[in-house]
Amino acid sequence: MSAAEATRLDHGDEAGGLETLRQGLRVSPELARGWWITGLLALTMTAGRIVVPIAVQQTIDKGLSGPGGPDMSFVAWMCVVCFGGVLITAVASYFTTVRLATNSERGLATMRIKAFRHVHDLPVLTQSTERRGALVSRVTSDVDTVSQFLQFGGFIFLVSLGQMLLATVVMFVYSWQLALVVLVCFIPLFASLRFLQARMSAAYGVVRAKVGEMLSAIAEPVVGAQVVRAYAIERRTQQRIDASIEEFRRTSTRAQAITGITFSIGGLAAGLANAGVLTAGVLLGVDGHATLGEILAFMFLVALFSDPVQIATQVLTDAQSAFAGWRRVLGVIATPADVVDPGADGVTQDRGPITIEFDGVDFAYPEGELVLRDVSVRLEPHRRVAVVGETGSGKTTFAKLLTRLMDPTSGAVLLDGVDAREIAFSSLRERVVMVPQDGYLFDSSLADNVRFGRPEVTDAQLLAAFESLGLTDWLESLPDGLDSPVGQRGESLSAGERQLVALVRANIADPDLLVLDEATSAVDPGTEVRVNAALERLMAGRTSVIIAHRLSTAEAADEILVFDDGRVVERGPHVELVTAGGVYSQLHDSWIAQRSAG
Template sequence: MDADDVVYQAPLRWGLIARLLRFLGPHKLRMAGNVVLVGLSSGAMLLGTFAYREIVGCLEVGPEYRTRFYVWVGILALNALVVWQLEYYREMGLVKLGQRVLLDLRMTLFRHLQRLSLSYYDRTKQGWIISRATSDLGVLEDIITWAVPELSRIVFLIGGGTIMVIVLAPFLFWVLAGVVPLMVLVTFFFHGHIATAWRAVRTQISRICANLAENIAGVRVVQAFTRERRNLHEFDRLNEEYYRARVKAAIVHTLYFPSIGVLSAVATAAVILLFRWQGEAAVSRLLQSVATSGDLLRVGWYASVAILASPQPIRIKDMIMVLVMLRRFFEPIRHLSHLYGTALGSMAAAERIFGLLDTEPDVKDRPGARELPTIEGTVRFDGVTFAYNEGETVLENINLEAKPGRTVALVGPTGAGKSSIINLLCRFYEQQEGQITVDDYDIRDVTMHSLRSQMGIVMQEPFLFSGTVMENIKFGRPEATDDEVHEAARAIGAHDILAGLRNGFETEVQERGEGLSGGERQLVCFTRAMVADPRILVLDEATSSVDTATELKIQEAVDHLVQRRTSFVAAHRLSTVRSADQVLVVQGGRIIERGTHTDLLARGGEYARMYREFLREG
């Protein structure tokens, strides 16, 4: 498991936060509207608290305030309805905003992934990339869409509630001033431990999932080597570790709410005691005792209390208001703690996502690159040297020329450099030395789109996408008509086979072509290349993964496909290269022989040896 897979939190970094908030730029009016709804909703909640105060006040003074009592009850009920509506529209607005921002982020990420060079995918695990576009984006949703409204709610509720208490019951303000900071400290203290415990839980879940995936994917090997009992023991160990981590997280989480309950009980007791104490008289007695003690610090403290103290005795309705306000304060404090933890988690996700977005393609259009016009198809390699990794040369001083409409075959053992030549021609990678030209245009001076749009590629592994056979054939040229597809299939001799599928050309193809045989998948790929009508055709070991009977059928398709096109055929099976106009024997990154099939056999060199071995293998 990579370290990236278990890093769930990172320190707050304002640079990352600023980059994240830029994605809110196109939606700033919607976000501003949501903040307004937060302000209205918070104000309505505080009005509800004030309504509680007035209702209790009416009960306190007697039945002569019955009308006023019912008015405030009605206001409280109406206020609850208003809060519900405001919260509904606020939540719906945030959900839409969050999904819209995620859509923008996901599209930005997908667009960038399509720009990255193949070298990036060579060195990066597929699961890591998918995780960035799924789980990490999900983590960012909370901080991007909920942070600003939640911070606004905290400010409105705590700020507005504090002002209300100071104005209506100033002496009880000191209860809030003493308890709320303690709530904040306890919340953040427990949140750190809770976050650590849940990180351990998520780590164990990841390990269990990885173990399951590995055992399911390798079930044949597991059964073949009778590893069931040992694998079961390993899975049981992972389950036990998850159990312990989950119980520990539950214990820490369970301790949090009773701790807050204790603070709430202390605050409630303090409010009741102050109510019993009768505010102003108690303060006077305290000031008198402190003055005689000579403790100047305590004198200053109680003097400030006296300034804020109400000249009237504390009333029951004020006590009830403060008790309700304590509960009102607890929710935003808890949300602030959760928001802080979410922000830490988002920083780790943001670092990974922006690390991916900041990765520059190794191969990209040069500044001022121009469009490649319609080509004839002359291809030249002049002194080309290439290495995937520095110091590990794969191709050295490659020189070749392919005339328009001619076929060049590349043969040689596995790892000789055949596919590397094709990769350079398609500009999937870029050579360190030498020049590659198409119709005398250096392929580094033209846009990659204009180059590749005039090329067709059939690879060793016939890759198909989910969809119908027809959709896969039109993949390189979506505007092609069905008639053009049928005509192309007939031209390469694939029509009868594809039409004979379960639903013909409308047969659904599963992921990676599951449901079709290897030969059927390859014929779909050849038809796809034919429909694209490329000027340069590249076949990279296109028949190596099929049986001999299927190879004969595919060879007929190849013979039709290469007509009137410049074609490069990399092959391990020499049966596919006998009709090539030029055969290049590649070995150790160099071209050691070149000529026609007949010429090379007559020379009795490496190609002749390879061909004799091929015939012996049948």
């Protein structure tokens, strides 16, 4: 598998049915637990159904048409047998359904857990390029499709298979000639199923993909509803949603059209089988090779054989959709993580002042050009370092490598002389914390969001964290203080207030290295002064790396790293770099000109 393929979620979408089943059972072994008990229950249920046509044949040929005349006691006994068969079928059906439902829910719960856990381990490139609606569809809608099939389709499949096999055996016992007539009539159906299976699988694979695209098209304007309204693009957005829904309808209709062919052939085969048995049965009866009871029993058996075959066409349809969804879920789980936690084998570092070193670091996205080139820098403890450069120069990649959201293509990132890849995540995340431009908030209380990384923190400690950043007055201005709801994505707060929460969250984490992706660039003017003051307090006494999108941020740094085309081309304090007349000086002059023009 190439590096690019490793970041794709669809690299397993072409797997066949058996391979998908094998992979699925490996991921969710609960699905196959006690399979022989479930199979035995299904056979018992089928045997109960087969008892009825046999009892009918015996009633007619021996109970009503025997040599000594009608034998009502025998007829009564056959009625008891029929009732027993129906009762056995009902009881076995109940336990088969319960076992299938229990095993499938346990197995799919395991699959959901593994899929959701693995989403956080997916390569950063995959997370950023895969549509969120499509990714959510893989671990929700697709799993639900598999669940419905395993519970209901699996039940029908087991019963139908057992019923067909037992009905075939009993038909051959009664009359091999009539049994052959039935099988010959169903040959066209079996051939068509074989021919259409690959086409159905491909068609329903496209359907499942379109479901993800449709959910993504619907989800994005819901999340960005304010932007949609602000720019009056409701009609264009609705047209995009309508087009996505229409595309899903087309693909679904094409898939159902293939299914319709199998239904038609199945109905034709069942009709031919009934007509053939009736005709051949009469001819055999005239010659004395078949009794009336046997012919009637055969008609029952044909129904028991043909009904599952016809139902199987619908099961096959559901199976194609379910297996397409199953492959998509397995595709998420099978996508290898690009950043692996060494776990118990990793190094646990002591807390304290931290030294950072990039040693000959190169980085490139899969099958892409180098984003960072031979970066070698050393950052001393307690320093405030700003990273500047044009868009695409490698600033953000530098930050992601520093926080180990990604690993270098070559070279190493060292924390206190230890390769970051060898440090246990638990230790690394304690020492290094990143505050993004727009801190994500969850739909919960302010307190829950602040203590998100450290749930054991008490309310008293939270209040102390707000106080240490000079934010007590802001906290007290909120209606419910720590219990104030922030809404989905923090919509109850302004952009600046969301950033304040992110800073307090980082303060609670108390890292040795603080990485800031220009924490004030998206802040509203009314809160910027408060954010800057809190930021100064947060950075005091600890190593800080600031990805500066505005040079005003860089001016206050102890040292500035200037990136250009993936390389560190300049390094030093603000005054020194401005007078040097290099890349930073040009950036500074451009920024001054823009500020003057504004």
